[in-house]
Amino acid sequence: MPKKSSLTRDPSLTRQKLIDASVGLILRQGFNATTIDDICSESGLTKGGFFHHFENKNTLGRAVIQWWSQMGTDLYKKAWQDSEEDPLKQIHRMFDIMISFTERPDAPCVCAIGMMSQELSLTHPDLRKDCARELGLWTENMARMLKAAQKKHAPVTSFDPIQVAWFLNSLWQGSMLISKTRQKPQMIRDNLHLAQSYVNALFRSP
Amino acid sequence: MPKKSSLTRDPSLTRQKLIDASVGLILRQGFNATTIDDICSESGLTKGGFFHHFENKNTLGRAVIQWWSQMGTDLYKKAWQDSEEDPLKQIHRMFDIMISFTERPDAPCVCAIGMMSQELSLTHPDLRKDCARELGLWTENMARMLKAAQKKHAPVTSFDPIQVAWFLNSLWQGSMLISKTRQKPQMIRDNLHLAQSYVNALFRSP
Amino acid sequence: MPKKSSLTRDPSLTRQKLIDASVGLILRQGFNATTIDDICSESGLTKGGFFHHFENKNTLGRAVIQWWSQMGTDLYKKAWQDSEEDPLKQIHRMFDIMISFTERPDAPCVCAIGMMSQELSLTHPDLRKDCARELGLWTENMARMLKAAQKKHAPVTSFDPIQVAWFLNSLWQGSMLISKTRQKPQMIRDNLHLAQSYVNALFRSP
Amino acid sequence: MPKKSSLTRDPSLTRQKLIDASVGLILRQGFNATTIDDICSESGLTKGGFFHHFENKNTLGRAVIQWWSQMGTDLYKKAWQDSEEDPLKQIHRMFDIMISFTERPDAPCVCAIGMMSQELSLTHPDLRKDCARELGLWTENMARMLKAAQKKHAPVTSFDPIQVAWFLNSLWQGSMLISKTRQKPQMIRDNLHLAQSYVNALFRSP
């Protein structure tokens, strides 16, 4: 049990407060429009404190990407943690998790990495690479399950699991993007259901 | 016949120069990161000129959305202008056009409306509405063709043309988004081909 | 007669106000310690205005060097403007002018270029070059007079006019430097008188 | 005998490390441009450590002046340590030492006290006084030798040893100052040689 000092000074907690505040602001208004002042006043720190924890805004951006990806993976992990389960079922668990994101009240279904990829890919090489890596991770996990499902179910339709994984990832990101303009997340759910049928169709004998 | 002054001052042309410059910059670095100074120096004007044509940056944003959508529609229109053609073929023409966007050298396959939707939807209601309208237009066109194809081909698989159109639009936007992090547009093409198969499958008897 | 608009907007005058304020501040506290806010509040402008006239602080520094050198040359010019005069007499006029600098009340005898050379030579190559050029100008003028005096008076003591000019320039700069620590300019005057004797000795037959 | 802890913690050594780092940085970029962070990272300490040894930046400045002067005196002392020697010879030893400063590779011929006098005299009374004292020390030493030489050689030319000492000190400081803008120290050597001739001339019968 880590001994916490009575002091309100817990560096890793402070750092996390900064990241949390940043994530919230970035999701809403984007990375560029989010100022360090915003972040500080949101997290009750001062700029002096901010720059103790992060060398610059870019570094914060990388930490945000890192953290968002970690958080996502932790949530998605529930889909495949039962390694005995039918991989096709695991995939559907993934969809269920994604659908659940659309059902949280007071939390719009948006993606920090999607936002930062849009804004920063062509101007911030390091952030672009980080986004690419984390998007690739999602894809790899999905591809792994698809491949396992192929092995188990031997579908007649042949497909490349990686391509299909990118297809699903793109759909997911695009759904969240477009949905931001429409305020109601119903379309995302519709898309995910169509995607489920699509995946089912891959494994259904004609 | 409008009398041209001896000067090369053509207001609507100047306005267009501003929009062109803005589009280029927004595609690359986003709306928020694009400053009016950037736009002016890119288009060889001064801020005085800018503010003559646009009330503020927001107004410019709306003009950019408008213009980008118009330009897109003009390009996509070729897909359905031959109203006699099989609507399924028209849909495939749409895909061909989209694929051609990925093949232009020196012009990354990105969407200004996708960018602005991401950045501005939750903070700029007017721009959000504009984006929603223009994204809706694409969807409507696609849905119209899908419905016509349904009528013509009477597929066994039943589907809602509007839902499928949103599905395709989301995939398209998401593909461009993710592809920005990967620098090679191959993934977009793969996705579009999978989408073509998907649409074909909708109309193929099982 | 240049028509002045009734407006208080005279760009070149504003620019000069900025330079004047900068010079005053730099003389007192140095370039590094002089903030743009200082300059603005001293000259009644805002930072927005400042950056309209100068790209950055460095550019201002260059303008200050330029202006200081010009002002100096204008003052020293009186020493040699009568081209008929004995060059040795011209040199003594130079000394008189320098001595007069030590006698101005409320204006300490200091040199902006000396200050900036000290502070910036090893870190700001462009400013270093500018300082070098302007210091060289003073030296050239002095060397020119020395050479002319050599020609006219044919002294037995041989010397290199350029070396002696640098010697005098160094003495002058060093006098002002050290004198800053002593608050009374008497030492500068003593040094200048010694320098006059030194020059005289160069031309006196042994 | 002070007991050394097993740690390599030697307070007075640490203090010296801070001074050394400060001197190096001040010589290069001046006192104002040298930040405490610079000094800490240069000397491998943290700010906590810095403020343990120095109350504030001003206090450090005083220590730097003190240390620089001490170091200088130690070097110059060799000129006059043989008290039996002809004082004129001692003076020439001084010049030799100064010339040797111009010949060290990788160490530009610059003076920390000259730098700090320029930057701080008019704004930091305590530092100004310290600089004045240390500059006075050099002058006193030089004046002492000049006076002794007067006594010994009884020159026809009468002069005030203190005035001449200030003259030489000013020349020395000014040479280093101007030379910073020219990157090659040749001019300093030329000036010192001229100064040697000047001193010789004082003692030579006409």
Added chain:
DNA sequence: ACGCACGGGACTCCCCGTTGGT
């Protein structure tokens, strides 16, 4: 229709110094 000068207000980043702990 467009340019120039400028205001006012951020924005990123830095800098000196303090406080509590080891």
Added chain:
DNA sequence: ACCAACGGGGAGTCCCGTGCGT
């Protein structure tokens, strides 16, 4: 004796927008 976390307050730069002038 030394360090890490943080506060408070700029510094330099930029940015949107205005208003006058042509």
